[in-house]
Amino acid sequence: MSGFRGRVLGALIGLLLCVPVVPAAAAPPDEEAGGRGAAAATALMTRYREDTGLFDTGSWWTSANALTALIGNMRVTGLRDHEYAIARTYDLNKDAQGGNFTNEYLDDTGWWGLAWIAAYDLTGDGRYLDTARADAEHMAAHWTSECGGGVLWNQHKTYKNAITNELYLWLNSALHNRIPGDSTHLQRARDEWAWFNASGMINSDGLVNDGLTEGCANNGDTTWTYNQGVLLGGLAELHRATGEQELLDRAGSLAEASTGSDHLNPDGILREPVEADDCFGDGASFKGAYVRGLGALNEALADRPHTDYLARQADAAYANDRDELDDYGPHWNGPWVAPGEGHGCQHSALDLLNAAPQG
Numbered sequence: 001m002s003g004f005r006g007r008v009l010g011a012l013i014g015l016l017l018c019v020p021v022v023p024a025a026a027a028p029p030d031e032e033a034g035g036r037g038a039a040a041a042t043a044l045m046t047r048y049r050e051d052t053g054l055f056d057t058g059s060w061w062t063s064a065n066a067l068t069a070l071i072g073n074m075r076v077t078g079l080r081d082h083e084y085a086i087a088r089t090y091d092l093n094k095d096a097q098g099g100n101f102t103n104e105y106l107d108d109t110g111w112w113g114l115a116w117i118a119a120y121d122l123t124g125d126g127r128y129l130d131t132a133r134a135d136a137e138h139m140a141a142h143w144t145s146e147c148g149g150g151v152l153w154n155q156h157k158t159y160k161n162a163i164t165n166e167l168y169l170w171l172n173s174a175l176h177n178r179i180p181g182d183s184t185h186l187q188r189a190r191d192e193w194a195w196f197n198a199s200g201m202i203n204s205d206g207l208v209n210d211g212l213t214e215g216c217a218n219n220g221d222t223t224w225t226y227n228q229g230v231l232l233g234g235l236a237e238l239h240r241a242t243g244e245q246e247l248l249d250r251a252g253s254l255a256e257a258s259t260g261s262d263h264l265n266p267d268g269i270l271r272e273p274v275e276a277d278d279c280f281g282d283g284a285s286f287k288g289a290y291v292r293g294l295g296a297l298n299e300a301l302a303d304r305p306h307t308d309y310l311a312r313q314a315d316a317a318y319a320n321d322r323d324e325l326d327d328y329g330p331h332w333n334g335p336w337v338a339p340g341e342g343h344g345c346q347h348s349a350l351d352l353l354n355a356a357p358q359g
Contacts, residue, residue, distance in 0.1 A: 034077040036318055037353035039326040041073040044350055045082050047343045053085075053092035055343040060097070062285045063089070064111040066347040069288060071118040072354040086119045090128070100134040104155045106142050109135045110167025117174045129178060136171050139164075140188060147216035149195040161211030162201050162227045168192050170234035170293075176241045189238050193247075196231075206257025207264075222273050224283075228258040229290030236293075236300040251297050252305075259294070259309050269316045269333035277337050279330055284344025287332070288351035295355025307357060314356035317349055 034041075044066060047056040054063040067089055074080055097103040101112035113135030120128040142152045150160045151168050172189040176182045200218040202208055208228055210221035235251035238244075258264055263273065272286055291310060298306040313332060320334035328349035329337040339345045 034073075034079045035353075035358055036314070036326075037073050037350060037358065038077050038079055040328065040346065040350045040353055041070055041077075041079075041082060043326040043328075044070060044343065044346045045085070047346065048085055050088070053089040055347075057280065057341055057343070059282075059342075059344075060103070061105070061108040061111045062282065062342075062344050062347070064101075064108075064115040065285050065288060065351075066343050068111075068115045068118050068292070069347040069350040069354065071115070071122050072292070073350055074122055075118075076354050076358060083123075086123065086128075087125075090116075090119070090131075094131070098138070100131050100138070102135060102138040106139050106151050106153060106155065107161075107164040107167055109138050110164060110171055113139075113171040114167065114174070117171070117178070120178065129175075132171065133175060133179075136168075136175055136185065136188075139168050139171070147199070147212055149191065150199065150212075151192075153211070158214070159211060160199075162196075162208050163210075163224075163230060165192060165196050165199075166208075166227065166230040166234050169196065170230060170237055173234060173237035173241050177237065186241055189234075189241065193235070193238060197250075202254070205261070206254055207261065208254075223264070224286050225258075225264060225270060225272055226286040226289035226293075228254070228264070229293030231293065233293030233296040236297045239300060248297075248300060252301065255294060255297055255306060258290075259306060267333060268312060270313055271331070271333065275330060277330060279339040279342035279345035281342070282344070284330055284342055285348060288344070288348030291348075291355045292351045295351075298355070310352070310356040314352050317352060321349070 049056065052058055055066045070082055070085065074083060094100065102109045113132045116128040116132040120132065139151050142155050143149065144152060146158060147160055151164050153159045153161045153164050169189055169192040172185040172192065176186040176189060179185065199212065201212065203218060207223040208231060209218050209223055210227065211219050213219045232251050232255055235247050239247040264270060270287055270290065272283055274283065276283055291313065294306055295310060298304050298310065317328060317332040321329050321332050321336055327339055328345050329339050330345050331337060
């Protein structure tokens with residue numbers, strides 16, 4: 001525990017000096033308490049900035065994902081050492097950008113909305129649920145008639161893409177499942193899935209491309225991993241809301257398409273179609289969102305069909321993509337690359353360890 005206490009002391013000093021926390025060399029995290037995931041969570045917290053309530057580089061939407069991964073680890077391990085970061089992030093950033101964790105990018109808003117759903121589930125604090133509702137309202141205000149429906153990627157642009165609409169599906173379904181007597185969010189989720197399913201963004205291989213052309217056709221752009229996983233999580237949540245088996249059946253076929261894709265899983269291990277050799281950019285967060293969504297679907301399926309897949313990914317990352325301080329790099333199957341700045345690789349590995357069998 002000495003390494004953890006050292007990090008806490010460093011964080012307090014950083015707060016007093018109003019400067020970013022720069023983690024000092026520390027002993028390897030304790031892997032006995034909480035297993036691999038808890039060790040990865042402690043390593044992620046060395047990247048948490050006490051002065052901003054965000055993670056190292058201060059990236060807005062990826063910090064939402066890092067916080068979601070951290071909360072997910074508290075849920076699966078029962079360890080609450082890092083719970084203070086939830087309220088600190090909220091208090092320092094609620095009035096930032098557009099307020100209530102909104103801005104002009106509707107996908108950013110969706111990521112934060114889901115982070116506050118996770119925070120509400122863990123803590124029961126109603127202000128987090130209220131903020132998630134505000135985020136959903138902000139997104140709903142940018143549902144337009146172009147291409148027959150769907151939420152814009154950016155409120156000042158016309159592009160409609162997969163990730164924004166998948167997040168809208170998941171967020172509205174989750175809100176319905178937490179708000180007694182709700183009908184508005186359920187209808188929005190139903191409308192979203194009906195539109196998305198008919199949009200053409202799901203290609204003939206069962207993979208989701210990035211978005212639509214100006215002519216409202218599949219643009220054939222990259223099948224990013226997160227576009228596959230967030231849809232799975234959204235469908236699992238909508239099934240929870242409705243009990244409709246066809247939603248799980250459809251999600252199951254999509255999951256088989258992505259887990260069985262040699263393009264996405266060379267040598268059986270998930271790899272981003274364009275995977276960088278660093279952890280600085282947005283793409284470092286994509287695989288984490290994929291396994292988080294796949295894990296949510298796996299939990300909803302009685303036979304847990306993706307457990308072996310998730311365990312294989314976690315074992316590969318632990319063996320090939322980690323240093324002695326439980327910092328993870330960008331390539332789960334190796335070669336090891338030091339992560340440097342950027343928290344995307346670390347939260348993605350944590351998302352994976354949360355979704356995989358615990359141990």
